[in-house]
Amino acid sequence: MQKKVNWGILGLGQIAHKFVADLKLIPNATLHAVASTSGERAQNFAAQYDAVHYYGSYEEMMKCPDIDVVYIASRHPRHHENTLLCLKHKIPVLCEKPFAMNGVEVEEMIAASKSNQTFLMEALWTRFLPTTKKVLELIDDDVIGEITGVKADFGFKAKFDESGRLYNQNEGGGALLDIGIYPIFLALLLLGKPEEIKAIASIGKTNVDETCHMLFKYSNNRIANLHASILNETATEAFIYGTKGVIRINSRFHESTSVTLLLNDKEPKDIFFEFLGFGYRYEAEAVMEYLSKDVIEHPLMPHSFSVDLMELLDRVRKEAGIFYPTYDRV
Numbered sequence: 001m002q003k004k005v006n007w008g009i010l011g012l013g014q015i016a017h018k019f020v021a022d023l024k025l026i027p028n029a030t031l032h033a034v035a036s037t038s039g040e041r042a043q044n045f046a047a048q049y050d051a052v053h054y055y056g057s058y059e060e061m062m063k064c065p066d067i068d069v070v071y072i073a074s075r076h077p078r079h080h081e082n083t084l085l086c087l088k089h090k091i092p093v094l095c096e097k098p099f100a101m102n103g104v105e106v107e108e109m110i111a112a113s114k115s116n117q118t119f120l121m122e123a124l125w126t127r128f129l130p131t132t133k134k135v136l137e138l139i140d141d142d143v144i145g146e147i148t149g150v151k152a153d154f155g156f157k158a159k160f161d162e163s164g165r166l167y168n169q170n171e172g173g174g175a176l177l178d179i180g181i182y183p184i185f186l187a188l189l190l191l192g193k194p195e196e197i198k199a200i201a202s203i204g205k206t207n208v209d210e211t212c213h214m215l216f217k218y219s220n221n222r223i224a225n226l227h228a229s230i231l232n233e234t235a236t237e238a239f240i241y242g243t244k245g246v247i248r249i250n251s252r253f254h255e256s257t258s259v260t261l262l263l264n265d266k267e268p269k270d271i272f273f274e275f276l277g278f279g280y281r282y283e284a285e286a287v288m289e290y291l292s293k294d295v296i297e298h299p300l301m302p303h304s305f306s307v308d309l310m311e312l313l314d315r316v317r318k319e320a321g322i323f324y325p326t327y328d329r330v
């Protein structure tokens, strides 16, 4: 029988609800403790999902016995501080994306993981989906030949709400950190780090980037064309162009349940995947598997990948003039 893994959740907002729903699909995962800045929110959340313990402060949860891992679901600007808190107590961490607000914070988080010899991983769940696994297999098997470029977009029409996090510059609002990270993640996964970056953003009246367009150029003339928007719904597809054909990761590509193979001179072929829940269970299971191995990172989402990803986010925002006043530690 598999060992039970006791999860703690820190920050009980929208994504925490979805993550816990998926945790319930994993037979050996237990929702052990939840913590919020609001005691009432923690109590209600615990009652809704049968958490064993609940806390009205993050610090209090650190004293909770038997937590195996904490999922950090606070807003981006708190990821760094919340991660350091858990690691200081030698509690393993799965931290929501974006991992932090800038590269300096990411380096500090990884240093804390190393000095405390405690597991740390960015919750870039798309990496663990069956769809992504299949895409990498198709590329490894040379089905589309040499990759010549990538195109990916992620756009939705966000409700304009100055009090919400998306339109709040101090909360790391805007398209780039919230959803632009997905097209960038895909380009980094498939093509590595670019030699050249061009980026342009439309900055709205609350000073966040409402759209962000990016072009990354690599060796051998390969180019990634990436786009994120909170102003408009876009197709939210990804195309991986190769010398023998194209893989289209169907909408929405970051949570896709199918890909279409568009091989040169052949009929399109759809491939579908089993997909339970929202898709967060795959990253949670990956963490649980590696917790038992006594390592501090996961090979599919290692610390170095998060460093590179944040470096790209930092470079894009510098290039596009995207600015978060309190967190400008590029």
Ligand SMILES: NC(=O)c1ccc[n+]([C@@H]2O[C@H](COP(=O)([O-])OP(=O)(O)OC[C@H]3O[C@@H](n4cnc5c(N)ncnc54)[C@H](OP(=O)(O)O)[C@@H]3O)[C@@H](O)[C@H]2O)c1
Residues within 6 Å of the ligand: 010, 011, 012, 013, 014, 015, 016, 035, 036, 037, 038, 041, 073, 074, 075, 076, 096, 097, 098, 123, 125, 165, 177, 178
């Ligand atoms: N992986 C994904 O698919 C996905 C999807 C959505 C979001 N995310 C990421 O998850 C993180 C949380 O997103 P969310 O949509 O869940 O955010 P949210 O609902 O706005 O809030 C998350 C938590 O942040 C704290 N919070 C709320 N209002 C706050 C305020 N005014 N000032 C400071 N903290 C406040 C609260 O923690 P307490 O309960 O402790 O008070 C809240 O529960 C973000 O970093 C986001 O990028 C990931």
